[in-house]
Amino acid sequence: MRRIGVLTAFHSQTYIEEAVNELDHIEFIYLPYERPSQIIELYKKYEYKVDGFLLSGIYTQSVLIQEFQQLRVPIVYLDVSEGDFYQELFNVARVSGLNLNRVIIDFLTIENNYMGLKQMVSKEERPYIYSDNFTDYLHETVYENLIHFHVSLWEKGEVDLSITRMSNVVDELKSRGINTLFLFPSEGSIQQSVQTLIHQIQEKKLQNNQTVVGHITGIQERTNQIRIELIKQFEQQYGYSFLIHNNYPEIEIITTFGELKQITNDFTSCSLSLFLTEQLQEELHVGWGTGKSLHQARLHAETASRQEMGSYILTESDLIGPMQGKPSTLNRDVPAGTQLINISEQSGLTILQLQKIQAALIRGGTDLISSEELAFYLSVTIRSANRILKKLEEANLANVSLKRQERLRGRPKKIYKINI
Structure with missing residues (x-):
């Protein structure tokens, strides 16, 4: 089941609920906001708890893009098509006979090409608009500013109808x-x-x-064993899952594209390289390769590792690097601080255990997990994984969501839904 967060202006929620209430196999989590600043807070809180976000409009998306530049999960915003827009205008004009130049349409900007109106009517016939530029909407006081804009024109007797996309100003x-x-x-x-x-x-x-291959080569003449031990330490400490091959003088790592994005903070810095360099006190050649096949990923990794000293990624179309930003994995983007401390006290699990569980859920792209899967991700026995899940269940942080039968033999496996 897909889990979708619905970031919506408070007064728009009903419209969305009525449209999606019969869609199957989707869990909608409604996250209404009354102030623009709450958009950022809600996104941060639920970023790792949903598969994607449905936004009530381009305004919500613009606030997020302005704050984060790049978003971790897919987002789609609801938009009024030009067809819907002109149908409403036609209905209003037919019923009331209003002149367009006595109407406020507060969402027409250069970004949406004024919904084509500028090409259709003369300057004298055009409606009142709030601003030509959408950036003028991206303020905490946007609702108050819009209300003042509408009210001032009404008090002057210059308009007969206000049309808005901002549901949070409608009641006022x-x-x-x-x-x-x-x-x-x-x-x-x-x-x-x-x-x-x-x-x-x-x-x-x-x-x-997608499979990703990494090639690591040091400049000092030594066996790879100590390097491999440190890679394993990094892997376990930060909740990753690598396949490691000693192909002296190189070390080959096989992982996934999702993990590579986390390790490299979206291709800006390689935390594994920084970790190894700090521990080994030696410079390294680190090359990562992606491709449509394992063979192609290996070829790309070899090419990337032959670049100058540092870390590089070769995809099917781009060579990225050297990645010299600040480390990211050492401060992984999983919920931490007071929230994790409280969960740790509530469940009796350590913060590190909780971080590893969160990382496992992120990699799996779901909040559902079995004891066997958890054991694999945490590098513990299934018995230990069962004990961890039991503690989460007792703390009301996990519950059995379903039981899965494997090949119709044996006892069905419990699948837990985790909420941390």
Whole structure:
């Protein structure tokens, strides 16, 4: 089952619920906000708990992009098509006979090409707009600013209708006696956006599971054993899962694209390289390769490792590097601080154990896991994994979600849903 976070303005939630309530095999987690600053808080809180985010509009996406530049999970925002827009305008004009130049449409900007209106009507016939540039909306006081904009024009007697996409201003405008039309995507458009998001989630999961090969070579003449031991230490300490081959003088690591993105902080710095360099006090050649096959990934890794000293990634189209940013894995982007301390006290598990469990869930792309899978990711016995799951269950941080029968033989396996 896919888990989708719905980041929506508080007053838009009902519209989305009505459109998606019959969609199967999807769990929607509604995250309504009343202030723009809450968008950032909600995204940070649920980033690792959902497969993707459905956003109620381009405004929500713009706030996130301005804050994060790059988002870890797929997002799709709901948009009003030009067809829906003109149908509403036609209905309003047909019923009330309003002149367009006595209407406020507060979401027309250069970014959406003014929904084509500038090409269709003369300057004298155009509606009032809040701003030509969408960046003027990206402020904490945007709701107050929009309300003031609408009210001031109404008090001057210059408009007869206000059309808005900002649902959080609608009640205030109506309470002031302002004739307000809230425009929102149609039910069919919302459902299509959900399907687009599901497709993106599936593509990302396939990409994250793509095989990646790493080649590591040191400049000092020594056996690889100490280097391999340190790689294993790094692997266990930070919750990764490598296949390591000693191909002296090189060391080959096989991992996944998803893990590579975490190790390299989205291809900006290689924490494994920094860790080994610090521990070994030697410079290393580190090359990572991706490809459509294991053979191609190996060839790319070999080519990347032959570059100058440092860490490089060779994909099917790009050579990235040297990656010289600050280490990322040593401060992995998993929930920490007070939240983890509280969970640790509640469950009796160590913070390191909890971080490894979180990393396992992130790599698997789901909050469901069996004791066998947990044992593999944590490098512990199945009995130890069962004890860990039992502690989480007793602390109400996990519950048996379903039982899976393997080949119709033996006892069905318990699958736990984790909430940390």
